[in-house]
Amino acid sequence: MASEQTQQAGEDGGVATAQETLSITDNRTGETYEMEITEGTVRAMDFRGIKVNEDDFGLMTYDPAFKNTASTRSKIGYIDGEAGILEYRGYSIEQLCEHSNYLETAYLIVNGELPSKDEYAQWEHEITHHTYVHENVKKLMEGFRYDAHPMGMLQSTVGALSTFYPGANNITDEHEQHMAAVRLIAKMPTLAAFAYRHNLGLPYSYPDNDLSYPENFLSMLFKMAEWKYEPDPRLARALDVLFILHADHEQNASTAAVRNVGSTQVDPYSAIAAGVSALYGPLHGGANEQVLRMLDRIGTTDNIPDFLEGVKNREERLMGFGHRVYKNYDPRARIIKHHVDEVLEVTGKSPKLEIAVELEKRALDDEFFTERKLYPNVDYYSGLIYEALGMPTDMFTVIFAIPRTSGWVGQWLELVKDDEQAIARPRQIYDGYREREYVGIDER
Numbered sequence: 512m513a514s515e516q517t518q519q520a521g522e523d524g525g526v527a528t529a530q531e532t533l534s535i536t537d538n539r540t541g542e543t544y545e546m547e548i549t550e551g552t553v554r555a556m557d558f559r560g561i562k563v564n565e566d567d568f569g570l571m572t573y574d575p576a577f578k579n580t581a582s583t584r585s586k587i588g589y590i591d592g593e594a595g596i597l598e599y600r601g602y603s604i605e606q607l608c609e610h611s612n613y614l615e616t617a618y619l620i621v622n623g624e625l626p627s628k629d630e631y632a633q634w635e636h637e638i639t640h641h642t643y644v645h646e647n648v649k650k651l652m653e654g655f656r657y658d659a660h661p662m663g664m665l666q667s668t669v670g671a672l673s674t675f676y677p678g679a680n681n682i683t684d685e686h687e688q689h690m691a692a693v694r695l696i697a698k699m700p701t702l703a704a705f706a707y708r709h710n711l712g713l714p715y716s717y718p719d720n721d722l723s724y725p726e727n728f729l730s731m732l733f734k735m736a737e738w739k740y741e742p743d744p745r746l747a748r749a750l751d752v753l754f755i756l757h758a759d760h761e762q763n764a765s766t767a768a769v770r771n772v773g774s775t776q777v778d779p780y781s782a783i784a785a786g787v788s789a790l791y792g793p794l795h796g797g798a799n800e801q802v803l804r805m806l807d808r809i810g811t812t813d814n815i816p817d818f819l820e821g822v823k824n825r826e827e828r829l830m831g832f833g834h835r836v837y838k839n840y841d842p843r844a845r846i847i848k849h850h851v852d853e854v855l856e857v858t859g860k861s862p863k864l865e866i867a868v869e870l871e872k873r874a875l876d877d878e879f880f881t882e883r884k885l886y887p888n889v890d891y892y893s894g895l896i897y898e899a900l901g902m903p904t905d906m907f908t909v910i911f912a913i914p915r916t917s918g919w920v921g922q923w924l925e926l927v928k929d930d931e932q933a934i935a936r937p938r939q940i941y942d943g944y945r946e947r948e949y950v951g952i953d954e955r
């Protein structure tokens with residue numbers, strides 16, 4: 512209930528009739544303000560109306576790392592961490608992994624609806640026929656040092672694509688938007704595979720238009736002298752499922768980076784290069800790499816009890832366990848777990864994989880982990896699958912970037928069509944000196 516002194520804190524002053532409101536008393540002035548609550552949020556700009564006097568700038572909210580700030584409305588990814596739910600455009604990842612494939616899921620994410628038969632055929636044709644890159648892109652990649660990190664190569668090359676498609680600068684043109692979406696989704700596996708082969712000193716392998724999206728990626732990675740590479744369908748399916756599971760995860764660090772950079776109205780290739788950069792960081796896309804490094808350190812199954820003691824004594828972290836959002840289980844991990852065995856049937860077990868299986872079993876039997884609700888997350892299993900496929904750990908994040916491209920593109924499209932968005936420009940609390948007198952270098 513608003514007091515006599517209640518003021519409209521909102522700049523538009525239009526909240527008086529709202530039932531869902533928040534009353535705030537500013538104890539500096541004794542004034543009470545009422546703010547509208549919509550969908551569990553209050554508008555940060557409404558705080559600006561809370562002032563000690565007319566000259567006051569107004570209150571700001573302070574939220575380092577955006578831990579409690581919604582920066583956009585979105586219709587793409589929905590997460591319920593407690594219930595272990597992840598949906599794209601309202602479809603659960605369980606249903607998509609069972610009935611769909613990555614290309615169809617990418618269409619859904621980018622365009623908002625599942626495609627009709629004709630729409631899917633057209634989409635598949637377009638993606639398949641845009642997998643080739645300009646020969647100068649290949650030359651650009653050849654210029655990297657022999658041991659360049661493939662993620663660094665990917666990041667620079669995605670940015671460089673903007674120079675090959677200058678029409679994409681016209682970010683409001685629907686045809687250009689569509690072409691950028693198609694090109695990015697189509698070319699990302701080509702760039703990823705070229706980066707892989709560059710590291711090995713192998714000739715780059717060109718796309719094969721007869722193969723499906725995941726099959727073609729496997730072919731570009733592993734094809735040698737054979738006339739045609741024929742991937743095992745179990746490997747292609749496991750990769751496709753991993754692609755579906757990594758397609759979007761709402762406003763994570765790399766998506767936020769794409770939106771932030773995209774808000775400047777730069778072209779989509781530059782915006783998505785920012786997403787690749789953010790994903791490169793070990794706190795984001797690098798966790799599955801850490802799982803494999805941990806297994807390397809453990810060395811043999813005999814060392815598992817000692818390792819787990821180290822975890823309990825807080826000398827170590829069990830990488831690939833626990834999640835900030837999913838506290839009961841990671842729905843992506845539950846789905847991909849089933850494919851690990853299938854992949855191992857094809858590739859055979861390695862000692863590292865045996866350690867992983869035993870480590871998981873023992874951790875899930877241990878109260879330390881069950882009490883804290885620590886279960887394997889998607890990275891525990893994705894790392895195992897990439898390892899079984901023979902991928903070097905440096906490539907793990909690159910493979911993550913391939914499917915996340917559809918999420919980045921979908922979110923970028925949402926951004927450029929959203930009238931409420933403007934150039935992203937956070938505020939700060941200035942904590943430094945003021946009005947100092949300059950001191951000449953000889954007197955310092």
Ligand code: ACO
Pocket residue numbers: 795798822827828829830831832833834835836883885888889890
């Ligand atoms: N190994 C050992 N203990 C752990 C782990 C772990 N992996 N994760 C959490 N804990 C413990 C914490 O020490 C804490 O114990 P305490 O209450 O006795 O102090 C308790 O479990 C709760 O953990 P929090 O740190 O509060 O969990 P938070 O949500 O902050 O962290 C995180 C989540 C960062 C993912 C964490 O579980 C972790 O570091 N896991 C390993 C890294 C990893 O696998 N990351 C990938 C996540 S999936 C993805 O990003 C795609």
